[in-house]
Amino acid sequence: MPAYPLMFTFRDAVSGNGFLAGITLSGRALMIPEEDQKWWIYGVRPGAIAETGETPQEAYLRFRNTYKNVLFDIASESADYEAFKAEVERFYSQPDGEEELCWTLAVETLRSGSLVPEPPFESLPKEPPENRPSSIAVMRLDIAQRFTASDNVPDTYAVASVA
Numbered sequence: 690m691p692a693y694p695l696m697f698t699f700r701d702a703v704s705g706n707g708f709l710a711g712i713t714l715s716g717r718a719l720m721i722p723e724e725d726q727k728w729w730i731y732g733v734r735p736g737a738i739a740e741t742g743e744t745p746q747e748a749y750l751r752f753r754n755t756y757k758n759v760l761f762d763i764a765s766e767s768a769d770y771e772a773f774k775a776e777v778e779r780f781y782s783q784p785d786g787e788e789e790l791c792w793t794l795a796v797e798t799l800r801s802g803s804l805v806p807e808p809p810f811e812s813l814p815k816e817p818p819e820n821r822p823s824s825i826a827v828m829r830l831d832i833a834q835r836f837t838a839s840d841n842v843p844d845t846y847a848v849a850s851v852a
Contacts, residue, residue, distance in 0.1 A: 692795040693720040693745075693810050694849040695730070696821050700842040701757055702830060705764035705773050709831040712760060712777060713842060715824045718752065719792045720745055720810075732756075733792045734823045736785030745809055753844065774827040781825040796849045806848060815850035 695718045703710050717733035723741075728748040732738035738755050742748030759780065767773035796818060798804045806813075 690722055691804050691807070692791060692798070693806065694792045694795040694799065694818070695720055695749075695846055696816060696818060696823075696849060697844070697846040698842065699753065699756060699844050701760055703760045703764045703773075705767055706769065708770035708773065708829060710764070710770060710773060710777075711826075711828045711830045713826045713828075714756070714781065715821065716781075717789075717792055717818075717823050719788055719795060720748065731788045731791075732785065733788045734784045735759075735781045736783055736788060737780065749846070770829050774829075777827050778825060799849060810848055814845075814847040816847040818849045821847070 696715070697718065698713070698715045700711065700713045703712060714735075716735060719731045719733060721729050721731070723729050727741045727743060728745045729739060729741050730745075730748045730752045732752070735756070738752060738759065740748050740751035740755055742751055760777065763776045763780065764773055767776060795804075799806070805811075
């Protein structure tokens with residue numbers, strides 16, 4: 690079965706107990722059609738999320754919402770910003786080792802030409818993973834800061850490609 694290594698960037702503003710935080714995640718996931726005729730997306734970084742859908746798009750949207758709900762849960766359980774930041778960073782720093790290996794193998798399969806992306810993956814942007822490292826940034830937003838429109842970051846996603 691084909692496995693598509695995805696890279697994505699999400700930016701969220703999350704209200705917590707006495708704080709407002711901005712989280713920017715550049716992550717990794719693996720999208721796979723399973724025998725149950727559904728598409729599954731498995732988080733690699735962060736590794737604690739998996740979702741399913743009838744289509745790749747539905748699975749991706751559910752994955753996105755599940756990630757956001759994890760942030761909301763962390764915020765509701767955190768006494769303050771420092772506890773929230775520490776827990777979000779801990780959550781991110783626990784990759785799924787098995788899925789990380791599968792993700793790397795999927796990148797190598799794409800690079801070798803053994804897998805030619807099919808719809809809808811053939812029309813997604815392609816980027817070398819080396820140019821888009823995974824990372825997380827948690828910033829406090831409610832302290833006097835100047836905000837500008839250039840602070841906005843749209844959700845993005847791409848399929849890993851040749852370097």
